[in-house]
Amino acid sequence: MEDEKFDAIVVGAGPAGSAAALTMAKAGMNVVVFERGDQPGSKNVMGGVLFREATESAFGQFWNNGAPLERAVIDQRLWLLGKESVVMGGFRTEEFAQPPYNAFTVLRAHLDPWFAKQAEEAGAYVITETQVTDLIFDNAKVVGVRTGREGDLYADVVIMAEGINAFAAAKAGLRRDFTMENAALAVKEIHALPEEVINQRFNVPSGQGVTILLTGEFANNMMGSGFIYTNKDTLSVGFGAIVSHMVETKSRPNDLIEELKAHPAIKPLLEGSEIKEYSAHLIPEVKYEELPRPYGDGYMLVGDTAGFVNFLFQEGCNLAIASGRMAGETAVEAWKKGDYSSATLQAYGDKLKDSFVMKDLYSLRNAPxxxxxxxxxxxxxxxxxxxxxxxxxxxxxxxxxxxxxxxxxxxxxxxxxxxxxxxxxxxxxxxx
Ligand SMILES: Cc1cc2nc3c(=O)[nH]c(=O)nc-3n(C[C@H](O)[C@H](O)[C@H](O)COP(=O)(O)OP(=O)(O)OC[C@H]3O[C@@H](n4cnc5c(N)ncnc54)[C@H](O)[C@@H]3O)c2cc1C
Incomplete structure (x- = not known):
């Protein structure tokens, strides 16, 4: 691959990167995706709830096409925890159990390879275990990437879908590092329980699921919340809070999740479960005015790399997929024009502004x-x-x-x- 030239390079095979790659490959562009993990999803962490509409806009009717989904979410609960008590609210409807559905619980280790496979089947090359370390510039235009394993590769456009840390994008000056104020640290455990037990405890039939969003005393005076999501035969249990609040209150994520699990309203839900996995990850919580410009000469930033997370509504994956798709569509327009300048790629910024991505982030700009x-x-x-x-x-x-x-x-x-x-x-x- 040394010195080979592609129409587009995508850095990162998360939901944003795969959505961009699929959109471009479907249109006939010659696309390569680099993923540092040994397979897509191996380094990714999410609660996680996958929202149907944005996912369908890039991946079609994924629920009919073999996507590894856990349960259709029909019941969304909000619990405000006191020391020993809880005030409960929520919404449940059987309509969310029917096509076209509203949201699904998912496990990213299974889902991300499926997303990447859709891009591959459309003609994109997905190369794993390969980290992009640097971007290559010609004057001020991004013209390619430097990788540890494959050397230098060139492309007309590079889409940065590295997730929150975005080492290559930050190193190249396309984005600043997010500060401790602009990021939350989340920890998550996966607890195994028999499917029937989950059905009984959460009052749902097989295939249908519950999300519980938790906040209250255990948050230790931080801006933070916890969650419990029902998967087929596991529960995802987690907690996240602003990093600077964790530092200030000297809170340790492990202690917080233990305190949450010990709460009298939570403990019976987890009883007898076996912890299968423990992971930690950062989530962008960027002030609107500090969001980076998501395009420039020869490049676009998508998903968490661009800070597109709606923290209050716990949405990230849908913003990642929608922004990946819009970046892919803009790249296709640029390919047809033969012009990948910032002036052409500005269309990506315009699409974002016209979509729920920037509209929601703008209307919630004062909330963080x-x-x-x-x-x-x-x-x-x-x-x-x-x-x-x-x-x-x-x-x-x-x-x-x-x-x-x-x-x-x-x-x-x-x-x-x-x-x-x-x-x-x-x-x-x-x-x-
Ligand atoms: C605990 C937790 C719970 C969450 N819950 C939800 C939820 O319920 N619903 C929701 O919608 N969102 C949720 N989110 C947010 C959601 O996970 C993210 O917004 C989403 O994953 C962003 O997708 P992405 O493709 O931009 O980045 P990522 O999913 O982070 O993917 C980036 C990919 O790029 C790869 N990569 C990085 N750097 C390089 C490099 N230099 N070279 C090659 N590869 C590279 C990584 O290995 C990774 O595969 C949650 C996040 C966390 C941490």
Missing amino acids: AFFRDHREFFGIYPRMLNAAMQEFLTVDATPKRVKAFEIFHMVRRTRPLWRIGKDMVGALRAFM
Whole structure:
């Protein structure tokens, strides 16, 4: 392959890279993908919920075409944990169990090879165990990559889909390193349990699944949340929080996940399970104004490399796939024009702006800073809500009116009413 020239090089065979490669290969471009892992997915970590719409936009009707899916998500729960109690909310519908579906639980070690195989079957070369170490420039234009195993390779366009760390993109100055404020550290365990036990404990039939998003006291005054997702015969259990908050509160991810698992509402769900895997990974949580420009002369940045994660809604894979597809489509247009300049690749930036990717990140642009500064939403408020519910639902000789009055005073003692009002208005604004 020494000194060979391709139409496009993709760096990284995660969901973003495979979506880009598939889109370009389908159009007839000569594409090579480099993946540093021994197979796609071997280095990847995700909760993980795969959202159907964005995935279908790149990979077609994947649920009918052999994609390794665990369960169709029909039941989404939000649990606010107190020390010993929990306030629960959620939504369940059988409609999400029918085509075209809304979301699936997945295991990335199985899913990523399937994504990469779709790109390969469309004609892309996927080369594993090969890390791209540097980008090659001609003046200011990216013209190729340097790899450990395959030497230098050239292409008209290079799509950087390296995930959050993006060592090659950062080294080449296409993106800055994300700071401790702009990244969350997540840890995840996979617990094995018989399928029937999962069905019973989570009240779902085989093939249908539950997601539980968790926050509250265990988050140790950090902007962070936990999750439990049902797979076929395993559970994905994890916790993530902003890295700078972990440093500041001297929290250790291991302790947090142990505390979560010991909670009286969680423990029975995991009882008798065997831990099969433990992994840790970073998640971008980049302030909108600090997102890198995702294109330039001869290159585009996609997925986590570009910081495209909707942290509040726990969405990353769909933004990665959608951005990979849009970068692929832009590369095809550039290939037809024979022009890979920044002016042409700007169409990728325009597509992103017209899509849910930038629209959601823009409308939530104030949320990261707001919730980082208002950690009450991960501590005081869940605690207050738990205490209020416990008081209200304890049936004793106290008349209900007196109880309501006592709850009101408890709330006021915990946090002045004007501050609660200000926090709530701020939270609403952060979502708009
Ligand atoms: C614990 C956790 C839970 C999550 N849960 C969810 C969820 O439930 N739903 C959701 O939508 N998102 C979730 N996310 C986010 C989601 O995983 C990411 O947004 C998504 O994986 C990004 O895809 P990507 O293709 O951009 O990057 P990645 O998936 O990180 O893939 C990058 C690939 O590039 C390879 N690579 C890197 N550098 C090089 C190099 N220089 N040369 C060659 N190869 C290279 C890597 O080995 C890897 O295969 C979660 C993340 C974490 C950490």
